Amino acid sequence: KGKKNKIYYTCSNYPKCKFITNKKPVAIKCPDCGAESMFEKPSRKKVKILVCEKCGKELAQ
Numbered sequence: 001k002g003k004k005n006k007i008y009y010t011c012s013n014y015p016k017c018k019f020i021t022n023k024k025p026v027a028i029k030c031p032d033c034g035a036e037s038m039f040e041k042p043s044r045k046k047v048k049i050l051v052c053e054k055c056g057k058e059l060a061q
Helices: none
Strands: 038-041 049-051 058-060
Touching: none
Parallel strands: none
Antiparallel strands: 038 049, 049 058
């Protein structure tokens, strides 16, 4: 957790990799561009929405 009590995600290879995000990564390949992972988009609905960072494709789960 950060200073404002928000959860963030980092790369497990620190300090070689300095990746950081506040979006929850999901190990699902993007069906459009083939990116290795997608991120959960915050939603008030019960359906999870996954978003690809590279192409912006959204998937409902």
